[in-house]
Amino acid sequence: MARKKLGEMLLEAGIIDETQLRSALADQRRWGRSLGRTLVELRMITEQALVGVLAQQFGVESVDLDGHEIPARVLELVPADLARSARVLPFGQTGRFLDVAMADPQNVGVIDELRIRTQLNIRPYLCGPQQIETTIARYYDVGLRADTSIPFDRPDTIALDERTAAPPRNRDGLRQFRQTIAPPPVTAPAEVQRDAEIASLQHRISKLEAIAARDEEVLRKLLGLLVDKGLATRDEIMERLS
Numbered sequence: 001m002a003r004k005k006l007g008e009m010l011l012e013a014g015i016i017d018e019t020q021l022r023s024a025l026a027d028q029r030r031w032g033r034s035l036g037r038t039l040v041e042l043r044m045i046t047e048q049a050l051v052g053v054l055a056q057q058f059g060v061e062s063v064d065l066d067g068h069e070i071p072a073r074v075l076e077l078v079p080a081d082l083a084r085s086a087r088v089l090p091f092g093q094t095g096r097f098l099d100v101a102m103a104d105p106q107n108v109g110v111i112d113e114l115r116i117r118t119q120l121n122i123r124p125y126l127c128g129p130q131q132i133e134t135t136i137a138r139y140y141d142v143g144l145r146a147d148t149s150i151p152f153d154r155p156d157t158i159a160l161d162e163r164t165a166a167p168p169r170n171r172d173g174l175r176q177f178r179q180t181i182a183p184p185p186v187t188a189p190a191e192v193q194r195d196a197e198i199a200s201l202q203h204r205i206s207k208l209e210a211i212a213a214r215d216e217e218v219l220r221k222l223l224g225l226l227v228d229k230g231l232a233t234r235d236e237i238m239e240r241l242s
Contacts, residue, residue, distance in 0.1 A: 047128035
């Protein structure tokens with residue numbers, strides 16, 4: 001039996017109506033996005049509602065990461081760069097099985113890579129991409145900041161007894177003030193500093209990419225509104241942008 005389309009399943013579930021579906025399909029054709037992403041960005045459905053329907057469509061289990069406290073030993077199994085690029089996040093391990101939240105649980109290539117890296121059997125769970133990205137930032141970025149922080153001594157720190165004790169006098173009976181010399185700054189090995197700089201740069205790049213994607217999406221919606229209102233044609237807009 002042929003698998004039902006996402007729009008049909010959402011209609012049958014009563015999550016959207018015919019008018020919303022037609023509007024979303026028109027927006028999808030205009031900008032070339034997936035129907036699910038279009039519905040979420042147009043705020044016609046929530047990401048969790050979409051995940052529930054997609055899980056039924058794909059025949060896989062879904063997971064809500066907000067209800068999980070992920071152990072550090074599980075997070076260490078998948079590098080942060082792979083988690084971000086593939087939109088995956090490990091959230092549990094039972095014996096030789098690793099539970100992984102995925103935006104696309106049917107991506108066999110990613111599942112194979114995870115299995116080879118971890119030497120564990122992968123159990124994929126469907127999860128919304130926005131929730132995966134938010135959870136990745138909450139766990140990996142916090143851990144990164146904690147690992148790359150380098151302790152240092154403030155040069156203006158003076159012991160309490162040195163601040164309150166009277167300075168010694170010289171031979172003329174005048175008070176002699178000692179100049180407090182700050183200890184040399186604690187320097188980390190070059191490799192640690194380099195890793196910290198790379199990690200910080202990757203984090204900044206990720207934030208810039210997210211901002212650029214958001215601005216691009218806003219611009220697309222504004223251009224779509226101009227076309228819908230008849231204020232400009234798509235060819236006119238493309239000519240101005242070229």
